[in-house]
Amino acid sequence: MGGWRTADSLPDDIRLDLALLGVPTWRTSISTTGAGETPAAIRAALRRYSGGIMADRGVRDRPGSIDDLTIADFGDVTEPDGEEGEARARKASAAASLRSRVVVALGGDNSLTVPVALGAWGERMPAAGLITLDAHYDLRDGVSNGSPVRRLIEAGLDGRRIVQIGIADFANSREYAERALDHGITVVHRDELHRRPMDDVFAEALEIAGSAGGPIHVDLDVDVCDRSVAPGCPASVPGGISAWELRQAARAAGADPRVRSVDLAEVDATADVADGRTVRLAALCVLEVAAGVLVRPDGTR
Secondary structure, eight states, X not given: OOOOEEGGGSOTTOOEEEEEEXXXXXXXXXXXXOGGGHHHHHHHHHTTSOSEEOGGGTSOSSOEEGGGSOEEEEEEOSSOXXXXXXXXXXXXXXXXXXXXXXXXXXXXXXXXXXXXXXHHHGGGGGGOEEEEEOSSOOOOSSSSTTOHHHHHHHTTOOGGGEEEEEEOTTSSOHHHHHHHHHTTOEEEEXXXXXXXXXXXXXXXXXXXXXXXXXXXXXXXXXXXBBTTTOTTSTTOBTTOBOHHHHHHXXXXXXXOTTEEEEEEEOOOGGGOOTTOHHHHHHHHHHHHHHHHHTTOTTTTO
């Protein structure tokens, strides 16, 4: 897969099923990162895979293929960090969203979540919702990869329509846990996922995030995964979720028409192990979102 046509090579009136957008943020990262190199690495990894989908995974009653979708690559936002860079990223996200059913943004560190979500939400932002799969609350002060959720709340997002899945022990301060509580954020702790399947948790998250009828952004911070499957994420820890659970969430996001945008964050392609497992997982999440779009109950597929 991959090697999709560029957006500017297609007529403007063609409605895309999925728009791919690189947002290589890295300059405000709390830890040293080469995450700015990751969009290119994910695109390269996508070429390892086919578009075929197994029927027994519930995509259709017969084998399906991502090749049935209209997908276009909008390229990378130039220097997306900082005030001017965020403005460019927000504009690019808005443009991609207007032409597609779902935007998949390739980060970059987690600071990309702010402009990508705001761009995709547009004027419907007051009714929007957010779902994060992340080991961290991302409610820090300041502007960094640790602050996107707080910044979106300050921009007007209602905390009662935020669901955070996979929050880990020993990775967050008590202060941020209290902030989440104060804002009315629904938190699904990592431990709870041992007792509840991801598909049930994500279905509930969609209802909460979409309760006002607005668009939903899904932030897939790959450091929510166990470090054995995501060694290229600087903040991943032993005991995180499985690669399969992350892929389940990505497909469920793609399948729901309320989800207008998805980002993949916190993968440092320059820190990955020799077999490239972290970048490959991120690439598979792109394909899982696309597989979900194949069965969206909106009359389009």
